[in-house]
Amino acid sequence: MRRLKVAGMDVRYANREVVHDIYLELEDGEIGCLLGPSGCGKTTVLRAIAGFISPSRGTITVRGEPVHDAQRSVPPERRDVGMVFQDYALFPHLNVADNVGFGLRRWDTVKRTSRVNELLAFTGMGHHAQAYPHQLSGGEQQRVALARAMAPRPSLMLLDEPFSSMDVELRGQLARDVRRILKAEEVTALMVTHDQDEAFAMADQVAVIHDGRIQQQGDPYSLYHHPANRLVADFIGEGVFVTGRITAQRKVETAFGILAGTPLGEFAVGVEVDVLVRPDDVVCHESAGHRAVVTDRDFRGSSYLYTLMTSTGVALLSLMPSHQHYDIGASVGVQFDLQDLTVYRRE
Amino acid sequence: MNARIASRQHSLWVPVIVLAAAVLCIPVVVVLASLLEPPSENWEHIKSTLLLEYLANTGGLAVGVAIGTLVLGVSTAWLTAMCRFPGRNAFAWLLLLPLAMPAYIIAYTYTGMLEFAGPVQTQLREWTGWGYGDYYFPEIRSLGGAATLLSLVLFPYVYLLSRAAFLEQSICVLEVSRTLGCNAWSGFFRVAIPLARPAVVAGVSLALMETLADYGTVAYFGVGVFTTGIFRTWFGMGDATAALKMASLLLLFVFTLIIIERMSRRRARFHHTTSRYSQLPEYPLSGLPAAGAVVVCLVPVTLGFLLPAGQLTIWAIETFTTMVDSRFVELAAHSLLLAVTAALLSVALALLFAYGQRLAPSPPVIASLRIASLGYALPGTVIAVGVIIPFAWLDGALNTLTESAFNVSVGLVMSGTLVALLFAYLVRFLAISLQTVESGLGKIRPSMDDAARSLGLPPGQALRKVHVPLMKGSVITAVLIVFVDVMKELPATMILRPFDFNTLAVRAFELASDERLADSSTAALMIVALGLGPVLLLSKTISGARAGSA
Numbered sequence: 001m002r003r004l005k006v007a008g009m010d011v012r013y014a015n016r017e018v019v020h021d022i023y024l025e026l027e028d029g030e031i032g033c034l035l036g037p038s039g040c041g042k043t044t045v046l047r048a049i050a051g052f053i054s055p056s057r058g059t060i061t062v063r064g065e066p067v068h069d070a071q072r073s074v075p076p077e078r079r080d081v082g083m084v085f086q087d088y089a090l091f092p093h094l095n096v097a098d099n100v101g102f103g104l105r106r107w108d109t110v111k112r113t114s115r116v117n118e119l120l121a122f123t124g125m126g127h128h129a130q131a132y133p134h135q136l137s138g139g140e141q142q143r144v145a146l147a148r149a150m151a152p153r154p155s156l157m158l159l160d161e162p163f164s165s166m167d168v169e170l171r172g173q174l175a176r177d178v179r180r181i182l183k184a185e186e187v188t189a190l191m192v193t194h195d196q197d198e199a200f201a202m203a204d205q206v207a208v209i210h211d212g213r214i215q216q217q218g219d220p221y222s223l224y225h226h227p228a229n230r231l232v233a234d235f236i237g238e239g240v241f242v243t244g245r246i247t248a249q250r251k252v253e254t255a256f257g258i259l260a261g262t263p264l265g266e267f268a269v270g271v272e273v274d275v276l277v278r279p280d281d282v283v284c285h286e287s288a289g290h291r292a293v294v295t296d297r298d299f300r301g302s303s304y305l306y307t308l309m310t311s312t313g314v315a316l317l318s319l320m321p322s323h324q325h326y327d328i329g330a331s332v333g334v335q336f337d338l339q340d341l342t343v344y345r346r347e
Numbered sequence: 348m349n350a351r352i353a354s355r356q357h358s359l360w361v362p363v364i365v366l367a368a369a370v371l372c373i374p375v376v377v378v379l380a381s382l383l384e385p386p387s388e389n390w391e392h393i394k395s396t397l398l399l400e401y402l403a404n405t406g407g408l409a410v411g412v413a414i415g416t417l418v419l420g421v422s423t424a425w426l427t428a429m430c431r432f433p434g435r436n437a438f439a440w441l442l443l444l445p446l447a448m449p450a451y452i453i454a455y456t457y458t459g460m461l462e463f464a465g466p467v468q469t470q471l472r473e474w475t476g477w478g479y480g481d482y483y484f485p486e487i488r489s490l491g492g493a494a495t496l497l498s499l500v501l502f503p504y505v506y507l508l509s510r511a512a513f514l515e516q517s518i519c520v521l522e523v524s525r526t527l528g529c530n531a532w533s534g535f536f537r538v539a540i541p542l543a544r545p546a547v548v549a550g551v552s553l554a555l556m557e558t559l560a561d562y563g564t565v566a567y568f569g570v571g572v573f574t575t576g577i578f579r580t581w582f583g584m585g586d587a588t589a590a591l592k593m594a595s596l597l598l599l600f601v602f603t604l605i606i607i608e609r610m611s612r613r614r615a616r617f618h619h620t621t622s623r624y625s626q627l628p629e630y631p632l633s634g635l636p637a638a639g640a641v642v643v644c645l646v647p648v649t650l651g652f653l654l655p656a657g658q659l660t661i662w663a664i665e666t667f668t669t670m671v672d673s674r675f676v677e678l679a680a681h682s683l684l685l686a687v688t689a690a691l692l693s694v695a696l697a698l699l700f701a702y703g704q705r706l707a708p709s710p711p712v713i714a715s716l717r718i719a720s721l722g723y724a725l726p727g728t729v730i731a732v733g734v735i736i737p738f739a740w741l742d743g744a745l746n747t748l749t750e751s752a753f754n755v756s757v758g759l760v761m762s763g764t765l766v767a768l769l770f771a772y773l774v775r776f777l778a779i780s781l782q783t784v785e786s787g788l789g790k791i792r793p794s795m796d797d798a799a800r801s802l803g804l805p806p807g808q809a810l811r812k813v814h815v816p817l818m819k820g821s822v823i824t825a826v827l828i829v830f831v832d833v834m835k836e837l838p839a840t841m842i843l844r845p846f847d848f849n850t851l852a853v854r855a856f857e858l859a860s861d862e863r864l865a866d867s868s869t870a871a872l873m874i875v876a877l878g879l880g881p882v883l884l885l886s887k888t889i890s891g892a893r894a895g896s897a
Contacts, residue, residue, distance in 0.1 A: 077802075089794035105803075
């Protein structure tokens with residue numbers, strides 16, 4: 001069953017359209033993510049689903065119940081949608097247990113206490129039940145915010161940049177923790193982030209938003225390897241574009257020879273195109289035919305990201321294991337190891 | 348945030364707030380409008396004889412207080428913020444105590460102590476054997492005396508703001524200056540002072556606003572300045588138009604100060620270059636420098652609070668059995684009634700404004716808040732003059748109406764009752780309550796409202812379960828501060844109080860003016876004691892400001 005359905009949604013602020021024609025769907029228990037640069041409108045989509053702002057067009061349906069359409073707009077407190085805020089928005093006058101129990105005021109005391117304890121144990125905050133928010137670290141505050149939003153068992157959970165105020169080193173671990181907690185409680189969730197690593201670590205489905213429009217939806221693998229357009233290709237992962245020309249169906253002629261594969265989209269023979277080449281598509285070894293000079297390198301522990309310049313003046317990125325070591329200025333041989341071709345018409 | 352919902356649900360905020368602000372700025376408009384009126388005969392006379400004296404005295408007073416508060420405020424702020432010496436932590440809050448001492452009370456306390464028959468000169472004559480006329484003793488009842496005493500009670504404004512600025516200065520900036528070859532002293536003059544300058548200027552501007560607003564001190568000392576001039580013109584010459592004109596001139600000075608203060612505060616934000624906090628360097632002092640630091644901090648505390656408070660206490664012990672009678676209880680009851688009513692009204696209005704700004708932020712609402720907040724800079728005399736004229740006109744119109752319709756006269760229902768006085772208090776003190784309430788409300792982030800809603804609470808419940816508990820503290824603080832300020836207020840109360848209605852502050856001033864200094868001390872001491880409440884609150888917040896920076 002569809003847990004969340006957003007169809008044809010526009011949101012306007014002061015006569016300016018912030019998001020346009022949004023379609024989104026989440027299945028029961030699925031974790032979705034809206035990924036995009038800051039200011040792209042992703043938080044607006046989230047706030048519209050929560051009911052804090054009113055779309056100017058379109059419908060929102062939660063568990064089959066319309067919460068917003070042309071006739072009605074259900075207020076946030078009756079949408080059965082929980083939210084984890086970017087700044088956590090913990091109530092400073094309440095301790096951890098009372099924060100978590102805040103949304104359970106209609107429950108009887110025994111049930112409420114046991115639900116609060118269950119969540120605190122689950123999020124590893126049991127020993128902090130009596131602490132106040134200002135006594136907690138950022139990660140602990142976030143877990144309380146998560147537990148508080150989950151407590152009333154909402155039909156849908158929204159997470160607004162949940163890791164943005166964390167140290168970079170902590171984010172990966174926290175994202176995995178949060179995913180584990182959400183999956184264990186079978187929570188359907190929609191997250192917003194500008195960080196692709198977070199999105200890939202957390203989400204089953206990712207929608208890339210740019211300029212208020214959804215550019216592409218899919219699982220992390222397909223977004224990385226089959227970006228639907230240049231915006232997505234630029235935003236996700238690293239890489240360069242290599243110019244070429246279609247010589248036959250599934251064949252592109254480039255300075256590095258004829259590349260074969262399945263170009264996305266139909267191109268006539270002779271069309272000028274750009275081919276997306278990811279750093280892991282470029283292999284350096286001595287016997288390769290094309291020569292390039294190492295102009296820069298970025299040590300990443302288990303690997304090096306080399307920036308290369310070919311004798312014909314094409315810049316390439318290459319990701320190599322770190323024991324394959326070249327100095328800046330060294331001349332290396334390069335060759336492409338492309339599985340699928342991602343090709344765009346040259347503009 | 349939410350334009351569409353805001354325009355639907357909160358449409359009532361805008362007209363209500365704009366209307367409230369419009370009513371609150373009536374006194375200013377009335378006073379400023381008088382600039383356009385044709386001058387009266389008296390005005391020509393005042394202009395040719397007294398105006399120059401008023402200008403010179405006001406200017407002299409302002410320069411004196413500016414220098415005095417600057418020296419006392421910045422030196423004590425720097426020492427308590429950046430140096431370690433015995434008693435430093437105690438001085439940090441002791442230096443706020445003079446704020447509890449109204450200038451007119453310190454003025455006549457010192458007069459009592461320093462006059463010919465007072466304890467100081469008597470002691471001096473006993474030691475030296477001199478008689479009357481044998482020696483020179485400075486006259487406290489003079490322009491210089493007024494400037495000194497005002498500096499002694501107003502320097503905490505400069506102290507507070509510049510201390511906060513020193514504490515906010517990132518250690519990094521000071522360390523950079525040390526690595527670039529500045530020692531502690533040149534670092535102070537080349538880095539710390541320039542960085543704190545906007546805050547220092549803002550503090551001095553506040554002290555000068557209080558100076559321009561002062562009536563009690565200058566009246567008691569017989570120094571002719573604008574506030575006393577307004578009184579004299581109004582009650583001595585009976586010329587309302589000339590009094591208004593003088594008030595409008597005073598307002599122009601005040602507005603200049605407001606602009607200076609606002610501009611420096613805005614600059615202060617940019618001067619805060621980094622937000623990295625770490626332990627301040629805290630130059631340890633010992634031996635002579637430490638003793639010097641103690642003296643520098645001890646002198647203003649002693650002269651500005653301990654000494655006059657001690658003298659008041661001695662007088663009060665001598666006289667309170669005769670002074671505390673049923674009449675005194677009535678005075679206290681009047682003061683309490685006024686202060687409590689004004690405080691509650693002012694905070695209620697502040698809540699209306701603050702919530703209006705939060706829920707329906709729009710240019711007219713923000714402009715209304717600005718206008719309504721101007722009152723903190725307006726001298727009580729100016730507000731009183733600006734209140735009484737429209738209220739008297741309103742009473743006249745009302746009586747004409749009721750007489751023609753019902754053939755009865757309702758009397759002075761506005762200008763002759765507490766309504767006028769309470770309105771003046773609102774104009775004067777709304778800014779204080781608004782600032783306190785706004786800062787409290789600012790701590791409730793909008794996302795907390797959203798969180799409460801998404802957890803199933805309708806707006807009314809969210810207000811009760813989130814806002815009420817979180818706002819309680821700042822609302823109580825606001826009530827307390829306005830309460831104390833109303834207790835102390837002198838000139839507006841003197842002008843606007845109903846016939847035969849007296850308060851502690853007015854009575855204390857009247858007794859002192861009749862040279863019954865000792866008799867006035869019980870009332871004065873009560874005002875000072877109450878004034879300690881908000882000062883102690885303030886001291887608690889500044890001592891906590893760095894330890895657990897939330």
